[in-house]
Amino acid sequence: MNLDIYTEEMSKSIWDKAFFMDKIPGAKCVIDFGCADATLICMLGELFPSVDFYGYDISHELLKIGLTRLSKAPTNVKSLYDGAGLTGLIERVKRSYKPEEICINFSSVLHEVFSSSQSGKAAIKRLISELKPKYITIRDMYFHEGNRSGMRYVQGPVDMVNKYQPHLKDFEAIYGSTKQAKNLIHFLMKYQWKNNGWETELNENYFAWTIEDFEQLVEYNYTVVFENYYQLPFLTESWKDMFYIPNIHTHAQFILRRD
DSSP states (O other): OOHHHHHHHHHTTHHHHTTTTTSOTTOOEEEEETOTTSHHHHHHHHHOTTSEEEEEOSOHHHHHHHHHHHTTSOTTEEEEEOGGGHHHHHHHHHHHOOGGGEEEEEESOHHHHHHHOHHHHHHHHHHHHHHOOSEEEEEEEOOOGGGGGGHHHHSTTHHHHTTSTTHHHHHHHHHOOTTSHHHHHHHHHHHTTTTSSHHHHHTSOTTOOOHHHHHHHOSSOEEEEEEEEEOOHHHHHHHHHHHOOOOOOOEEEEEEEEO
C-alpha cells in the first residue's frame, strides 16, 4: 500500500472526524486511539490550545510520519505512543488529569479492532478501565439497520457492479452476495481501494462492529448522548455518478458519557 495515497484519502474526511470537539465540555485531555500519522490531533491542537492531545497507534510506519508532524505541531500536542508504550501513556495521563477531564477518541479504528485484533480490544478495555474517561467519542464506518429499508434502491445497480470483476468475485467469496444491501454498500466502500492496498482492505471487515459490541468492552456505565448516521459527501458524489445510489448511511458518530 502506498502510504502517501492512504493518508491523503484519510485526510478527505478530517473535518468529519473532528465532530466531537464542541460536545465534550470540561475535557482537557484527548487520547486519539489509532492516531495513524497524527494528522487529526495536530490539526485539533492548532484549533484548541487549551486541550492536550496524545496519540496511540500500533503502526510504526505511520507513527514515524506522525513524529515528523509533531516536530512542527503546537506544544499541546504532547506525544505519540506505540503498543509497547501503552503503560507509559496511561501513567502519564493519570498523573496529569482527572477522569472528568479525559476523552478517548476512536476515529476509523474500531472496524479494524473488531475485524481482527484481540490485542486491540484488550488495549481499549485497559485504557477505559484504568483512566475512566468522562467521554468516549467514536467515528467509523457503520452499517445502520435503517439501511435495510432502502434495499429497493440498491438492487438496481447490481448489474453495473457485476462489471467490476475480479474485485467483486474476491469480495463475494468472503462476504456473500452483493444483492444484499449491506454487502453492496460494503463492496462499493472497498472498491475505492482497488488500485492501492486492495488485498489489505478486502480482508478488513468495515462493518465488523456495532455500538452494542463496543459497550460490552466497557466496564463502567456509559450513556450514548449523541449519535449520527450519514454518508460521507465525497462518497455521495462518487456513487451518484457511478451507480445512481441515493444517500445511504455508510458511517456513524457516537459520543458516550460516563454516568
